[in-house]
Amino acid sequence: MKILIADDDPLVCRSLSMLLSREADMTVTETVSNGAEAMAACKKHLPDVILMDIQMPEMDGIQATRRIKESWPEIRIMMLTTFKDEQNIRLALVAGAEGYLIKSTQVSSMAHQIRTLASGASVLDADVLKQLSGRPQGAKKESADPLTPREKDISALVAEGLSNREIAARLYISEGTVRNTLSVILEKLQLRDRTQLAIHHWKR
Template sequence: MKILIVDDDPLVCQSLKVLLSREKDMEVIGTAQNGAEAVAFCQKELLDVVLMDIQMPIMDGIQATRQIKLDLPKVRIMMLTTFKDEKNIRMAILAGAEGYLIKSTSVTSMAQQIRALMSGSTVLDADVLKELTEPSNNEELDQLTPREKDIAELVAQGLSNREIAEQLYIGEGTVRNNLSIILEKLDLRDRTQLAIYYWKKVK
């Protein structure tokens, strides 16, 4: 399988390239140091898997994942990062990532997880899974419907109504109506208050 490694630390890119290339069924065909480079690379080269860091200059890994999955939905994306907070995990999965690993994962385990990803499995690090499944104190958010929760999360990510509509395959009018209902349920004034409220609740 052909792999692209995306990380703003050249040493990380080079180390992973050397180590993963030792796997007989894996070929690292390139590296990128930010999300914009990753998007451009994916548009030029045929590849199977992207190992994507989150925090990078110019374009972060979440934005890059969203764009790559929009252009090339068959490319599998594994987030590989030091962040294991619920906010980043949920944003990555919502953007389209099929896997989320922590950088402390051994290369042997990482190779196994990449193979699982390619076979169609969703791959989550044990610590990541724990973060997602531990009980949270989000009673107010629980009064929202699943659709309203999705919209609230995308508003918190800074997406416009049009971008939210495209992401969820609904009309802009539906987004506006749902947003009004969300603000009323949570007793908030505008989308800025909603974004602040949301991240306080899910952090």
């Protein structure tokens, strides 16, 4: 898996590059310091995943994400930032980012989340999901819940960022069962995708 790191902090770039390069299935192709350089690096390397900071000179991460997704929609983009305010989160997701992690995430966990993102799933930090849910503390839960216990289990694991394969292994069921159950869950809740399901889970 080819990874591009875009961050204007040289220490962050060096640290991430060194630590992720220890993963057998990951290769850091380049580190860049702004969005314009990230676009140039995409032309050169066509990475599988980009770890993208938000605040960078010349072209910020949100602008770069939007432009990269227009030209290379197959590239998966994980925002990796210190910002966890709702405005930046929503702007990044609207721009096309499939993931949003906070820089305090442990590298071992980050490698797992990168693999999950590359597999096609959306990955959002737990604090980010709570921020998006907008549920005030002490708010009452909705009384009606159409999900079965197994469907609730799968929803909770989706909210943790697990892929279908990982959910299947955790619950000792087949991937096909996970896929089919997930389709039923989305239909029941009238949700579009895994990200909306994760947000729904945190709201409750």
